[in-house]
Amino acid sequence: MAEPLEADEIERKLPEHWEYDGDEIIRTYEFDNYGSAVRFVNDVADLADEEFHHPRSRCATTRWRCASPPTRSATSPRRISGWRTTPTASTDGSPPARSPMKAAYTFAAAFRVPTDGAALDPNRFETTLRLFAPAPGVEPGPERIDWLFFRDRLWHGEVGDEAPLRAAASEWLGVEVVSLSFSELRADEAYLDALRAEIGTDLSRFNADSVDEVVHQYLGSSVHVVATGAV
Numbered sequence: 569m570a571e572p573l574e575a576d577e578i579e580r581k582l583p584e585h586w587e588y589d590g591d592e593i594i595r596t597y598e599f600d601n602y603g604s605a606v607r608f609v610n611d612v613a614d615l616a617d618e619e620f621h622h623p624r625s626r627c628a629t630t631r632w633r634c635a636s637p638p639t640r641s642a643t644s645p646r647r648i649s650g651w652r653t654t655p656t657a658s659t660d661g662s663p664p665a666r667s668p669m670k671a672a673y674t675f676a677a678a679f680r681v682p683t684d685g686a687a688l689d690p691n692r693f694e695t696t697l698r699l700f701a702p703a704p705g706v707e708p709g710p711e712r713i714d715w716l717f718f719r720d721r722l723w724h725g726e727v728g729d730e731a732p733l734r735a736a737a738s739e740w741l742g743v744e745v746v747s748l749s750f751s752e753l754r755a756d757e758a759y760l761d762a763l764r765a766e767i768g769t770d771l772s773r774f775n776a777d778s779v780d781e782v783v784h785q786y787l788g789s790s791v792h793v794v795a796t797g798a799v
Contacts, residue, residue: 725788
């Protein structure tokens with residue numbers, strides 16, 4: 569196996585637009601919108617897993633950041649640290665696992681189960697419903713909702729119109745949902761950072777003057793920052 573390169577050797581070999589900070593190799597890209605950045609980062613991470621996979625070493629996507637000026641036009645670019653790779657030890661050669669941002673809208677819910685030809689006592693059951701959210705600015709995949717769910721369904725931390733949401737939940741779950749009460753948005757720090765960044769790209773969508781105002785008018789104080797695994 570080849571010997572590790574010294575720092576000065578790494579810097580000499582780096583192509584244009586790449587830099588080395590003594591620990592990580594960094595490449596910066598610019599995108600017009602947050603959704604494009606997220607898709608690109610995920611694609612690059614998958615390719616990196618395949619390209620650098622080795623029985624005893626691997627390169628894992630560790631983190632990425634997105635930033636934009638406080639005021640930006642529709643054509644000004646978004647700056648994102650596209651991906652950072654850090655060599656890590658591996659004994660079994662398994663590909664590195666990535667921990668994507670994660671969030672869920674949490675509700676106290678009550679439902680009834682169809683009972684044709686039978687009876688249940690009690691006939692009403694209470695549970696917690698979590699609706700997982702896609703990454704901000706990205707079209708939903710397996711999720712039942714889109715990233716603008718908070719704008720379209722909530723107001724000051726409460727469900728704006730319960731009936732259509734109950735109907736949708738009943739269809740998703742295959743039971744009659746008879747009540748829904750919004751509890752909180754549970755999200756990891758990465759998701760909330762991404763959400764605030766995406767909101768800030770176009771405040772006119774929310775009839776507000778600041779990101780903080782948007783968050784407050786739709787979610788109130790019902791935001792709970794948790795570890796990714798606790799979402």
